[in-house]
Amino acid sequence: MxxxxxxxxxxxxxxxxxxxxxxxxxxxxxxxxxxRDYPAGTGAMVAALNSGELDLAMLVTEGAVxxxxxxxxxxxxxxxxxxxxxxWGIHVPVGSDLHTQTDIAGQRYAISRYGSGSHLMxxxxxxxxxxxxxxxxFVLVENLTGAREAFAQQRAEVFFWEHYTTKPYVxxxxxxxxxxxxxxxxxxxxxxxxxxxxxxxxxxxxxxERVFDQARQIKHSERSPxxxxxxxxxxxxxxxxxxxxxxxxxxxxxxxxxLAAVQAAVNLSE
Numbered sequence: 001m002x003x004x005x006x007x008x009x010x011x012x013x014x015x016x017x018x019x020x021x022x023x024x025x026x027x028x029x030x031x032x033x034x035x036r037d038y039p040a041g042t043g044a045m046v047a048a049l050n051s052g053e054l055d056l057a058m059l060v061t062e063g064a065v066x067x068x069x070x071x072x073x074x075x076x077x078x079x080x081x082x083x084x085x086x087x088w089g090i091h092v093p094v095g096s097d098l099h100t101q102t103d104i105a106g107q108r109y110a111i112s113r114y115g116s117g118s119h120l121m122x123x124x125x126x127x128x129x130x131x132x133x134x135x136x137x138f139v140l141v142e143n144l145t146g147a148r149e150a151f152a153q154q155r156a157e158v159f160f161w162e163h164y165t166t167k168p169y170v171x172x173x174x175x176x177x178x179x180x181x182x183x184x185x186x187x188x189x190x191x192x193x194x195x196x197x198x199x200x201x202x203x204x205x206x207x208x209e210r211v212f213d214q215a216r217q218i219k220h221s222e223r224s225p226x227x228x229x230x231x232x233x234x235x236x237x238x239x240x241x242x243x244x245x246x247x248x249x250x251x252x253x254x255x256x257x258x259l260a261a262v263q264a265a266v267n268l269s270e
Contacts, residue, residue, distance in 0.1 A: 002031045002203045004196070007045050008058040010037040011165050012232045012239070013082065013188060016215040016248065017058070020207075029206050039143040042067075043113035045191075049075040055196040056204065060086060060117035062124065064189050065262045067115055076197055079190045079208065079254050084247040086187030088121045089163035091175040093151040098158070101178055105129070108137045110147040110156035118160045120266060125160070125181050127268050148174065164242045168233060185262050189254075208252055215248035 004026075008014040017035060020026070026033040036054070038044045042063030048054040050072065058081050059067075067073055092098045098107065105126075111119040123133040139156040141147045148169065150156040159166075160181070169175040192204060218224050225239040234242075 002029075002200050004031060004033045004055045004200070004204070004207070005036060005053070006033055006056045007036045007038050007048060007054045009041055010039055011162065012228050012234070012242065013246070014058055015218060015228060015231070016211045019218070020210050020214050025210050026207055029203060029210075031203055031207055033207065039145070041112045041116045041118065041143070043116035043119070046075075046115060049191055049193050052193055052195065055193050055200075057191050058188050059191050060120075061185055061187060061189050061259075062120045062183065062262055062266055063115060063117050064191050065259055066120055066266045069263075074195075075191045075193050077189045077254065077259065078192045078197065078204070079252040080186045080249045081188035081190045082246065082248050083186050083253075084245060085182040085185060086117070087163040087245070088117070088125075088160050088181045088183070089166050090125070090178045090181060091147075091159045091161065091166055091170070092157055092178060093154075094173050094176045096157060096176060098178070101125075101129070101181075104158045104178070105131050107157035108139050108155070110141045110150045110159040111138045112143055112146070113140060114138070121160045121181060121183065122158070124183065124265055124268075127265075128181075151175070164234060164238055165232075167235075167238055171235075183262075183265070185258055186249075205252060212248060212250055212252075216250060219243060219246075219248065 021033055021035050042059045045057040045059055046067040049057055064077055090101060098104055109122045126133040126136055139150055141150045147159045163180055170177045225236040228239045229236040
């Protein structure tokens with residue numbers, strides 16, 4: 001039996017994996033699959049893939065592409081996981097005197113860790129605004145909970161995170177949303193540890209087909225908004241909006257030209 005440890009953020013994008021694993025489908029493929037949540041995001045999963053702690057992980061595309069530049073990188077990008085972009089929300093504390101995206105220039109950015117999406121997208125956004133990305137100041141907070149604490153303790157002024165995951169804290173008056181910054185590339189990729197990919201590629205690709213099929217069912221099921229809302233603490237109307245704008249990949253696919261464009265954007269922001 002093939003043993004796989006799979007990781008991802010504990011967010012709604014990864015519901016297809018959760019449902020496939022909960023249904024026991026990997027066992028039909030002679031696979032014993034275990035899921036691990038990584039609230040700290042892509043940077044933590046990059047380290048886990050490189051160490052062999054994880055066999056597969058769903059990483060934000062820009063984080064995976066940036067990490068792939070390291071000579072010590074021990075994973076491959078196997079496929080896009082979504083084909084729609086990730087909607088990066090730009091947030092400040094509700095009592096902040098920052099009211100537009102222009103206002104955040106020179107402020108301190110809360111990030112989960114260096115090399116994470118929250119770190120890289122802050123830099124890509126700064127470059128898009130013509131600001132010197134190398135002068136940005138970052139505050140390590142590990143995850144969304146850490147960002148909330150950093151805001152409350154006035155240790156950071158800006159936080160980039162997925163729009164709908166942070167929306168409950170906008171709705172409850174903790175954060176203020178300044179707008180979104182969706183990059184022009186797919187939001188997530190499937191990354192696989194090189195050793196696992198060499199030895200177990202067929203099983204991994206078969207499991208991925210099951211996940212893409214589950215994603216299609218979620219996308220088109222009338223019950224999905226309520227299911228996702230209840231599991232992830234979101235409002236059903238927000239989930240409907242998210243589902244309308246989200247496209248999972250329907251098969252294993254990877255466009256090298258798109259990855260090159262991501263690489264160029266990451267390089268420019270350094």
